[in-house]
Amino acid sequence: MASERTFSLQVIADHLEAELQGDPSYLISGIATLQQATSRDLSFLANPTYKKYLPDSQAGAILLAPDEADDFEGNALVLNNPYLGYAKISHWFSVQAQPAGYIHPSAVIANTAKIASSASIGANAVVEADVIIGENVAVGAGVVIGQASEIGADSYLAANVTVCHGVLVGERVTIHSGAVIGADGFGFAHYNNEWHKIAQLGGVIIGNDAEIGANTTIDRGALDNTVIGCGVKLDNLIQIAHNVVIGDNTAVAGCVGISGSTKVGKNCTIAGGSGLAGHLTIADNVHITAMALVTKSIREPGSYSSGAGSSMPTAEWKKLVVRYRQLDKLAKRIKTLEQQLSAGA
Amino acid sequence: MASERTFSLQVIADHLEAELQGDPSYLISGIATLQQATSRDLSFLANPTYKKYLPDSQAGAILLAPDEADDFEGNALVLNNPYLGYAKISHWFSVQAQPAGYIHPSAVIANTAKIASSASIGANAVVEADVIIGENVAVGAGVVIGQASEIGADSYLAANVTVCHGVLVGERVTIHSGAVIGADGFGFAHYNNEWHKIAQLGGVIIGNDAEIGANTTIDRGALDNTVIGCGVKLDNLIQIAHNVVIGDNTAVAGCVGISGSTKVGKNCTIAGGSGLAGHLTIADNVHITAMALVTKSIREPGSYSSGAGSSMPTAEWKKLVVRYRQLDKLAKRIKTLEQQLSAGA
């Protein structure tokens, strides 16, 4: 899906503020890994593991750190952080989703919605009453934006996203397909063996530069808002419950669940499949490893884990599970041994 | 997102059958926590943890239990269960999603569908052949309701819900955005290293007063139906496999998976991230804690758990994981010690 757009090395070097080694007029029309690149592609070396592929790479030019560039004879763009350079230039080769300023005639847009002239709205999208959509926003096909929600400038809502009523989305936010922002939080009063629904009257606020993955759900608050900080990155199939607050630039991997009213700090990372209980406070700069269960607040930065470790052959594992169930008895037997030995001594 | 509707304390007290302490004509136009409430808001004290916020709360009136009300000098509505009172009155401040009896002209509705005159159908929704939609049902934008499905009176399907064919939804059911009801169960016959699909001929039945969370999936049965009981509450991103039966008033938190043909009793709670194997029977009044794995039937009411507990610093945890893998050997070493000591005694 690389586009047909073509750029000279000089233009790319200027954009990345990289030092150009080689032919400034050389033309690049795609990006690829060292192994897959052809002479028309730009590539990069960011991870030392892949250095072995450098000598034989067919890439037309390569983003390299200074110490790798000295011995390299091909075209190179030399910069301190080749991976960051790759991130920045990658967008030049991305397919543009929708033309700016075009509202598809099949979209249903309420009279009271205010849509910036440079925004685009896809086919069969629905924009309800009092919605405000900023400049250069791209709304994909089949998206529904509920009453009185606001989408900040330069944001992108992919096809079939649902933004419920009263949700505030910041600028330069990306929301991927199937994500649901602002569904009711899971709030009920339990009485007489029945669950009495509590109307969820808060909203959702998503900060600038956030990214929300496919089929991720962010519930609206019960009374106050659910808040996703600026620069937060949420992967796919994540559940963010009502009144959760996530600090700026925290990244959360797929299949994580964060329960109601938990506050996660800034610059945290939460690995895939983890679960956080409700009403916790997680400090800034906390890192949680894969499939961890967090039921207590974490007050200090650092890495945290739970569980019984990685997989092993099932036959071995079954023995451990049996022993795990005996663990309290085993500990008591150790105690008894110690007492016997102590008494015998 | 609180509406602009305003109610006198007297009207609220009458609705909740609460004793009014203070000014009956005092006007309330919202609900908020004790800390956030302004003089126009109603608040409530349900959890003793928040009692510290009572003296300084700016709330216009507060829902209080009798023993809290005695010393309180502001406007109060006194009732035995303030949290239940909050649940009941919260709906008065909720935004109404759609006008009753309005079918958006962009909705596509089969000729053979029967839609009650008070039901509303949102923009770009699709209602297929032989669907029956009851009184006061609200169908959101972009919803698809498949052939011959039925939606009971007073139910609400939020935007972009998918109800497949032959699904029976009860009365007063809420289904949140992105939920998929009645996709094929995961059924295949394995033969010659290939998976031969089994047509999923059963349906899904959802009882009255159930609530289904955003992006939750409930598969149709293989031959018989998948059944969600009355008053069941399912949070977001839950997977309910084919032929599962969930008893009345059971509540399931986010990211839970329940495998095929498992029967969960009434009045159970299943905490977030748990997984239930297939073909199990779970008794009534069973409570399963977060991220538990259940591979055997549970015949007695009570609380059940699995796993290795909550998170800890990763460095500490790594030591435990190493020891866990040694557990069978450690147990044998204890046995050896016991034998040595016994022989030596």
Add this chain to the structure above:
Amino acid sequence: MASERTFSLQVIADHLEAELQGDPSYLISGIATLQQATSRDLSFLANPTYKKYLPDSQAGAILLAPDEADDFEGNALVLNNPYLGYAKISHWFSVQAQPAGYIHPSAVIANTAKIASSASIGANAVVEADVIIGENVAVGAGVVIGQASEIGADSYLAANVTVCHGVLVGERVTIHSGAVIGADGFGFAHYNNEWHKIAQLGGVIIGNDAEIGANTTIDRGALDNTVIGCGVKLDNLIQIAHNVVIGDNTAVAGCVGISGSTKVGKNCTIAGGSGLAGHLTIADNVHITAMALVTKSIREPGSYSSGAGSSMPTAEWKKLVVRYRQLDKLAKRIKTLEQQLSAGA
């Protein structure tokens, strides 16, 4: 939801290449379990557990293995694999979703899309520029197919599926509602405490005969493609990250997450709720049990597990969790005991 179609036993026997015992002209109009079947239904005995229901079954005819058929006096279709026979014949009783060759007038189809004459497109579906749709494809209501994607012959996309741009779907593929194929992978360069997005320029390739469950997400590759092999079966709410490769005929149960660039072999099974870290290699014929965490490559076929086993009463479990946290100390105490005993001996 069984259709009203009716077939004689002879016709069914011929299709399954089964030996007919009983009345060839007997008419069958549905399939049901031994317990639920009426005289108009076909049933089957595949699992010995259900043999007890055979004598009293009211089924009009039963699929039986040869050794069960000898003593059976009713109508029987005798074949070596009754479960496979049930799988094959089940499709005769399934409701047909859409008429072939019909494009609903509300569907929005780009001029440059090429749609085979026998394909059908549902109401309010959106087919973007340069899409290619093969013969007999059925696209459900509300589906969005992004630019330049291709859907192979005889595939079925259920309502509200999202296929992003540049996705190649093979033949006879089924994608269930809410699934999102080709959203951006979760790729960022971390620099100065911010996450810099990497454009995801790869695509997704889905092999022939694959099935993708409801609300499952398969991300597009960063540079190369994400690849789902032929005959792969993915259940609901699964996350497949960018550049994952899944080998032919592997089956993955619900709520599994597979992290970026991991390669899963052929003929594997991954049970519900499991999580695989990124950049792993999993051999062919590997079976991973429920809720397992896999953080290392698996080079040998076989069954693999992790975790602390199934649930138990919470009170018991709490003791084990306390002991688990003491495990390193317990192991050291065993060591000390051994040293003491050895010194004393």
